[in-house]
Amino acid sequence: MDNLLTDRSFWVNYWERKTGLSVRIPANYLFHEQLSAIIKGQSVKTAIELGGFPGYYAVFLKKYFSLDVTLLDYFVHPPVTRGLLEANALKEEDIHIIETDLFSYVPEQQFDLVLSCGLIEHFKDTADIINRHIAFVKPGGTLFITLPNFRALNGWLQKSFDRENYDKHNIGCMDPRLLERICREAGLTVVQSRYFGHFSLWLEDEQQKPAGLRLFKKALWLVGKVFTKIFPFNSRQLSPYIILEARKP
Template identity: 85%
Template structure:
């Protein structure tokens, strides 16, 4: 089976459909607390974001932690990234950019922190893509991976109202125990592998969906937020994300 669930044209179309990409990234950006704990606790100086165009986390790490940051992706439209940097009062030279196919690239250097957010679920061979991440981690460094949890209510929503997008994801990899076992097999110490977030649902290009779908999504979103505000907990059924943190010996 082909390992890729997407191709370059998919990502060209995906990013060309987006507007408002050049945003001012806040200090409380998603996963900010987890990243801060890693950076401060492990004295991180260098980091690479894999598959992260236009580079939101690379910008976040440079802007708030002053790390030496690299962005690697096989689709990088430089003007978009430059506009994002400008919106966050950074220079083009503040982030190193490597535009390459991760599957035909041997890391030239290793990093204190290797992260990807929403990458590994687009490949069929989960162990292979995680091990490609691990190749970038220096001894003593940290691997931090996040991905959506489409085994939760959010997944039902995607499958029901955006099946094309849902089918671009490897649902079987959305399993904290599986992710932890792959890292352990590779010799890493797993710090955490768990469901994250109390509740959320979303749709790609929501404004293009029928009004009835948008209204239903808003109703479910509000009900879920109210419920988990009263009963806050992480779970397979409701949490929108999975996070994996592991350390190389």
């Protein structure tokens, strides 16, 4: 499909080379404050995580908020999801799993909360992928999307030292104003669309990178952490993420 910056074989290879996926999800998992505020403020009962294999956020929402949770992805490896559920004292039936192509699947139900974390940036047509999210949102429900900010220093690191990974991302979609405009044009009320996080750096498969690069990355990370500890702020230049929250009328 021309809209894709990745394909199924990319994700099969990506997940098959990962180890230690069955981890215990903590209560202070990334974006926990934002999700908690949505769930409590909007009386959320049902949620779906799109493109979320192995299902970390689905597990988080079930484990700490007891929501009726669904995970949808076009690659799901059952042993990994089972291991993740067991690591978090959950049963297989605690999470509904749909393995399908988001571009051919017609939603059979809508949800109070629709979220994806690190999905939309892998597609060329940002409006199209966001509107596919919106199709899952109930009237009155919430859309919550997060994505990396590769327009920040972290993006420079990726572009300079892992160009193959960098090129799997649509850098153009990493713009809060663009995301806000797409949602408004779709009839949603935008609650927030902004850069998030003071500073962070990462590299895919970091332990396989040359020692010199790992040391350089660590030095940058330490300098950035110290600086943003003294001067904490969200910005395009340093924030590692973008978050979008919008409501459907």
